Amino acid sequence: MISQKSKYALKALAVLAREYGKGPMLISEIANQEKIPRTFLELILLELKNQGLLHSRKGRGGGYFLAKPPQSISVGQILRMTGGPLALLPCVSKTAYRRCEECHDERTCGIRLVMKEVRDATAKILDATTLADLVKRGQLAALGRDALEFSI
Amino acid sequence: MISQKSKYALKALAVLAREYGKGPMLISEIANQEKIPRTFLELILLELKNQGLLHSRKGRGGGYFLAKPPQSISVGQILRMTGGPLALLPCVSKTAYRRCEECHDERTCGIRLVMKEVRDATAKILDATTLADLVKRGQLAALGRDALEFSI
């Protein structure tokens, strides 16, 4: 399971992707639209900014906006930035690798091999899906169409 | 990330799969082999027994053994039994479904659609991999061969 934090980040970024190119957006506006606790969202956006994903402007007329176009930001990236390891086990995580202390030999651990397969499949999907895709899917689904069509 | 509990369960069951047909095995023997805290392992095995995956015998010469052949127990099953939800979000979990309260409409939520894709890919792998596969992979890897070969 990913954390609320990661989920909030995805939602906030999806909103900003929808508004991309229309100037900065207020934290509180995003918070209201997506029902995210405002002060918590502040933390999250700040962190994403420090990682270079967002830019911000202070003072009146300020707010947040994407640092790059939505097509160049992947869901995988976002999850990794917000601390959500994609892997099911530490020993197969690229970003949060940690040895399994109880395992005698990592190279021959059957569990690890399977979990690595899962991790790779997960990463493939999440790294291939961009914020632009996320938004588009939502819109297509809203039109009642099959949301998978476009991904072919 | 799956819990230690789930990992321990997988390891213990893998051991029991290796010894399948050779009579019961002691908790303490499994615990020693896999470096699992003994009393914690007791809890885990008991739970798996109550779910029907294991049988046990008390008294001298007793211990635990698989209730079914290793080829008929999938890794996915085990993870679900030990409380590890496969999905990255509650709204796409089959076993631990919970609505996303902040999401306006589940059907058109782009995030959910992507996460569902991930869940399905994950479940496909984990439900197709049995304890027998797990053991076999470990053995093949130990021989220095490519562990993926056999799965074709």
Add this chain to the structure above:
DNA sequence: AAATAGTCTAGTAAATCACTTGACTTAATC
């Protein structure tokens, strides 16, 4: 009867999560 094993109910220390508080900085506008 003695020894061997699993069963079951509690409890607990540590970590993590999901936030909140409040003081501070920067920028635009009047």
Add this chain to the structure above:
DNA sequence: GATTAAGTCAAGTGATTTACTAGACTATTT
């Protein structure tokens, strides 16, 4: 240049979950 509208940042906190442990009990074999 004062006011107001924003983002920034460091701490703290309450609830929950995790990863166990303790200890008394039950069943089976020798």
